Amino acid sequence: MAFAAAASDKTTTASVFTEKEMQTAAWIRDAARSDNLSYKILESLTTEVGPRMAGSPGDARAVAWAEAKFRELGFDKVWKEPVSFPSWKRGHEKAEIVAPFPQPLLITALGNSVATPAEGLTADLVEFASLKELSLAPADKVRGKIVFINHKMQSSNDYGLVVPGRSAGASEAARKGAVAIVIRSVGTDSHRFPHTGVMRYEDGVAQIPAAAMSNSDADMVARMIKRGKPVSLKLDIGAAATGSYTSYNVIGEITGSELPNEYVLIGGHLDSWDLGTGAIDDGAGCAISMAAAEFIKRNGIKPKRSIRVVLFANEEQGLFGGKAYLAAHQAQIPQIQAAAEADLGQGPVTKMSSFVRTEALPLVKQMHTVLAPLGIEPGDNNAFPGPDMGDLRVAGAASFGLSLKADDYFDLHHTPDDTFDKIEPARINQAAATYAVFAWMAAQAPLHFGSGPELAKTMKK
Numbered sequence: 136m137a138f139a140a141a142a143s144d145k146t147t148t149a150s151v152f153t154e155k156e157m158q159t160a161a162w163i164r165d166a167a168r169s170d171n172l173s174y175k176i177l178e179s180l181t182t183e184v185g186p187r188m189a190g191s192p193g194d195a196r197a198v199a200w201a202e203a204k205f206r207e208l209g210f211d212k213v214w215k216e217p218v219s220f221p222s223w224k225r226g227h228e229k230a231e232i233v234a235p236f237p238q239p240l241l242i243t244a245l246g247n248s249v250a251t252p253a254e255g256l257t258a259d260l261v262e263f264a265s266l267k268e269l270s271l272a273p274a275d276k277v278r279g280k281i282v283f284i285n286h287k288m289q290s291s292n293d294y295g296l297v298v299p300g301r302s303a304g305a306s307e308a309a310r311k312g313a314v315a316i317v318i319r320s321v322g323t324d325s326h327r328f329p330h331t332g333v334m335r336y337e338d339g340v341a342q343i344p345a346a347a348m349s350n351s352d353a354d355m356v357a358r359m360i361k362r363g364k365p366v367s368l369k370l371d372i373g374a375a376a377t378g379s380y381t382s383y384n385v386i387g388e389i390t391g392s393e394l395p396n397e398y399v400l401i402g403g404h405l406d407s408w409d410l411g412t413g414a415i416d417d418g419a420g421c422a423i424s425m426a427a428a429e430f431i432k433r434n435g436i437k438p439k440r441s442i443r444v445v446l447f448a449n450e451e452q453g454l455f456g457g458k459a460y461l462a463a464h465q466a467q468i469p470q471i472q473a474a475a476e477a478d479l480g481q482g483p484v485t486k487m488s489s490f491v492r493t494e495a496l497p498l499v500k501q502m503h504t505v506l507a508p509l510g511i512e513p514g515d516n517n518a519f520p521g522p523d524m525g526d527l528r529v530a531g532a533a534s535f536g537l538s539l540k541a542d543d544y545f546d547l548h549h550t551p552d553d554t555f556d557k558i559e560p561a562r563i564n565q566a567a568a569t570y571a572v573f574a575w576m577a578a579q580a581p582l583h584f585g586s587g588p589e590l591a592k593t594m595k596k
């Protein structure tokens with residue numbers, strides 16, 4: 136393979152960053168931290184594009200914005216790669232308790248949900264504490280009802296525990312004869328905003344409408360149910376599948392000086408949900424990675440390898456951009472020096488973990504030394520690089536996990552409240568500085584970090 140001959144040093148001799156390189160990295164850390172570019176990029180995206188749900192007119196506007204922004208920022212190469220997926224459109228969405236205490240609820244349809252009949256759909260609610268409890272229930276308790284999964288997220292750590300109720304609840308409920316499902320929002324806030332998010336129908340199971348109600352409404356509905364009388368809900372949802380759509384991964388690259396075909400891969404996802412303007416999810420990740428690469432370019436501290444920023448298409452509805460990137464670049468995995476996506480809000484970064492060959496660990500340690508003054512803890516050597524890059528790691532891409540502090544992330548996630556006013560310059564600037572240090576050091580490193588089939592074999596689940 137031509138690449139193998141050109142690839143950087145595969146020796147196993149210990150190599151370290153020079154004193155001068157360590158000084159440059161420390162300078163990047165301090166100077167980038169007081170640079171406001173990530174904040175300005177995010178202001179531009181959320182103001183000039185706004186909501187950009189995959190397949191919507193905002194998606195196309197975001198792609199045009201991203202291409203123009205990469206050029207304006209002076210990236211050496213800018214290009215797009217197509218990403219196709221089935222698209223979905225939100226319509227009207229209304230819900231009201233019709234008995235015993237009539238009043239409206241604030242709900243939102245979950246992504247992929249089918250519509251209710253035009254006249255709406257009315258049935259009694261049956262409450263479950265979790266998807267697990269629903270799956271254990273006898274069908275006669277559920278048949279003809281609207282399932283209400285009331286699984287409360289206590290903290291951001293609960294996301295993985297609670298989210299299966301959103302993604303898989305509809306088919307589980309439909310298998311037992313339910314006519315619709317309404318879940319408690321997957322979110323940690325106490326505000327009256329419902330949280331949307333994607334759900335999926337299993338093949339061969341009836342497709343029933345699926346929605347989420349705000350946490351405040353979920354508490355109220357639970358209080359009604361506790362009173363012991365049947366609680367009847369009317370749902371009116373107008374969502375629809377709208378056929379195939381082609382969007383793009385938008386890519387900007389800063390060309391390396393010695394090994395331009397090898398690259399450090401950073402990025403975020405360009406699509407958002409439609410309710411807010413996607414400031415934290417994931418405009419922040421796009422802005423952090425664009426600003427990090429631009430900082431290096433602007434200051435003329437060109438590293439040996441290239442730095443590639445990918446703004447992925449349609450993460451929200453099924454990681455379509457990440458899958459398309461892997462399909463297009465699978466044969467060149469060894470060219471990826473290191474991969475790290477930002478997709479958990481505005482920062483700060485609190486921990487750095489790695490997934491590299493053993494010989495590169497001393498370099499990771501030096502990278503951490505530079506980042507430690509930003510309050511970043513060292514992690515293990517089994518890093519997850521982020522949702523759109525997860526499959527690249529499985530394919531053997533050396534990866535870094537630059538963990539973003541997510542305490543308040545699920546207060547805003549997928550709601551109308553995910554807007555630019557929530558962004559704090561000090562937080563996003565710290566994250567952009569971290570990504571700049573990481574990208575520059577990884578791109579400058581004296582050793583290849585080991586991307587390839589051998590590294591894939593060392594991955595722990």
Ligand SMILES: [Zn+2]
Nearest residue numbers: 404416417478
């Ligand atoms: Zn996201």
